[in-house]
Amino acid sequence: MSTSGTPVLSVRGATKRYGAVQALAGADLDVHAGEVVALVGDNGAGKSTLVKVVSGAITADGGTIAFDGEQVRIGRPQDAQALGITTVFQDLALCENLDVVANLHLGSEVRRYSVLGEIRMERAARDLLRSLDVKIEDVRTAVASLSGGQRQSVAIARALLGEPKMVILDEPTAALGVEQTAQVLGLIKRLRQRGLAVLLISHNLADVREVSDRVVVLRLGRNAGTFETASTTQEEIVAAITGAGPYGIAS
Amino acid sequence: MKVSAPHPPGRGVLDAARDRLRRGDLGSIPVAVGLVLIAIVFSSLNQHFLSAENLTNLALQMAATGTISLGIVLVLLLGEIDLSVGSVSGLSAVVMTLLYTQQGWNPVLALLGALVTGAVIGLLHGLMRTKLSMPSFVVTLAGLIGWLGLMLFLLGGAGTINLPFDRGIALLSDTWLPPWLGWALVVVMVGTHLASSLVTRRMRVAAELAVPGTAWVLARPAGLAVLLAAGVVVLNADRGVPLTLVIFGGLVVLLDLALRRTVWGRRMYAVGGNAEASRRAGINVTRVRILAFVGASTLAAVGGVLAASRLAAVNQTSGGSDILLNAIAAAVIGGTSLFGGRGRAYAALLGILVIQSITNGMLLLNVDSSVRFMVTGAVLAIAVAIDSLARRGGADGAA
Secondary structure, three states, X not given: OXXXXXXXXXXXXXXXXXXXXXXXXXXXEEEOOOEEEEEEOOOOOOHHHHHHHHXXXXXXXXXXXXXXXXXXXXXXXXXXXXXXXXXXXXXXXXXXXXXXXXXXXXXXXXXXOOEEOXXXXXXXXXXXXXXOOOOOOOOOOEHHHOOHHHHHHHHHHHHHHOOOOEEEEEOOOOOOOHHHHHHHHHHHHHHHXXXXXXXXXOOXXXXXXXXXXXXXXXXXXXXXXXXXXXXXXXXXXXXXXXXXXXXXXXX | OOOOOOOOOOHHHHHHHHHHXXXXXXXXXXXXXXXXXXXHHHHHHOOOOOOHHHHHHHHHHHHHHHHHHHHHHHHHHOOOOOOOHHHHHHHHHHHHHHHHHHOOOOHHHHHHHHHHHHHHHHHHHHHHHHOOOOOHHHHHHHHHHHHHHHHHHHHHHHOEEEOOOOOHHHHHHHOEEOHHHHHHHHHHHHHHHHHHHHHHHHHHHHOOOOOOOHHHHHHHHHHHHHHHHHHHHHHHHOOOEEHHHXXXXXXXXXXXXXXXXXXXXXXXXXXXXXXXXXXXXXXXXHXXXXXXXXXXXXXXXXXXXXXXXXXXXXXXXXXOOOHHHHHHHHHHHOOOOOOOOOOOOHHHHHHHHHHHHHHHHHHHOOOOHHHHHHXXXXXXXXXXHHHHHHHHHHHHHHO
């Protein structure tokens, strides 16, 4: 992992106020190519707000965003997608009645004169899942009969079809069993190998420690510390999250 | 979980079938069983039920409502409903009749006028559903009442307008294919099906994808051939294959291909399955919804024209009585989910076959319409009960 060079995404001093609530009070965030950054914090720390700002779901009141070193404005989800930022939300946004192939190509179907190119889509789906080492026996299975881990994998794989530079994963292991969590974490590592910038939002510190290169802690809308995962204990991260440690809001 | 192994031949199709059964998706199996039961019961009670003449009548009776039911399948696929299809079919038929008999339009243009009437009404419903965010139940309930009113207004004092029954529109339902043409149709359909199966199989082999076994590739066209041939033998024994059946059947096949093979169809299922996911995937959900309402009303107009043609007249009950209820019941009995995302065009064909067989059989037996309604209601309830039970069982099994 390297944090040298220009980050793919660089947020500086993001602020956002909802009525009386200051959700973001000047948060910074850098994510480099080939790096998994975990964004953690207690409920209401501003994680979701920061992710929404980056993915274009909302606009920040203040602060700047740079992508590949250039100042950009992300006002709508399409702006983020055009830059190459793709987000996998917690409610995976899959159509359960459609099969894996159809879900992977949803909205960007392969076609000739509006007739579906099923064979090309099925091949692309199979090759993509194989390259990510996702185990789904039959890509013609409806998503409704897949396991939670497989669904998460399909949602992440779909995000990759647009060839993004950065992937944001919102709680990808929530509600998954042990084995399925391991599958998804393995998939996240393969995203890093592909040179993607990955931003991971998670409550589960065990997962964060297993898969991330850096941990960015938010507290009350501000940065409460950034840690190299390899050289940090879980206690230090917890202390930063709760505000008990040396990286409290005063820093 | 099993690690995926190279696909043995034939597993793709069989696994897909097993996968669907496990999820409680029984497909058309219950309907097929139901049809066989109906045939056994009524033919044992009345020997005329399976006669060529009666089966020909059955084919004529089901074309109009079946076509309307096709439109219902479209809106049900999106989890919407269209209660106005009966009124719209009546209104469109009246518009056609007025253009034809009173304005002196050419019958083809008058027919186009009916279709445009249906399409414009559907557009209006779709816009109210999407732009005003009105529930489709309310939009089309208003339509049911309002378009009926407009139809009565257009009919004016006359109450009934006759169509000349020896030419033009009325000939639609009094035209019969000569025997050779009926057979030619079977050959073309089976041949096309077989050829496309073989071509698809070869392309899948070339793309290194799982393929069904050769036996399966041949079994489906063979089954289709047997069904169609049986139909043509029976119909040729009477007056031949009726043109209305060709029109209805053609619409079913076309709509089925459009739903399963085109981008439009894929997006119909996507929006019906998860509208929010479709929106996020960049699908224009509003456009898909509006098109579905336009399709439903246009097919209702076609159904209205077929009904007017069969009656050689339009009157104040055109598109009324139990047409709407039968159209919805047919779509549901055929296996279309009321909650969107599941169903095929063939549901309309199978469902209307069930309903019309019951109606036809009861009429042969001189059973009072009160009993007929109760039986049809019970069949609808049973069809939906089987579907939900299978689905619940499937959900339990998967969990």
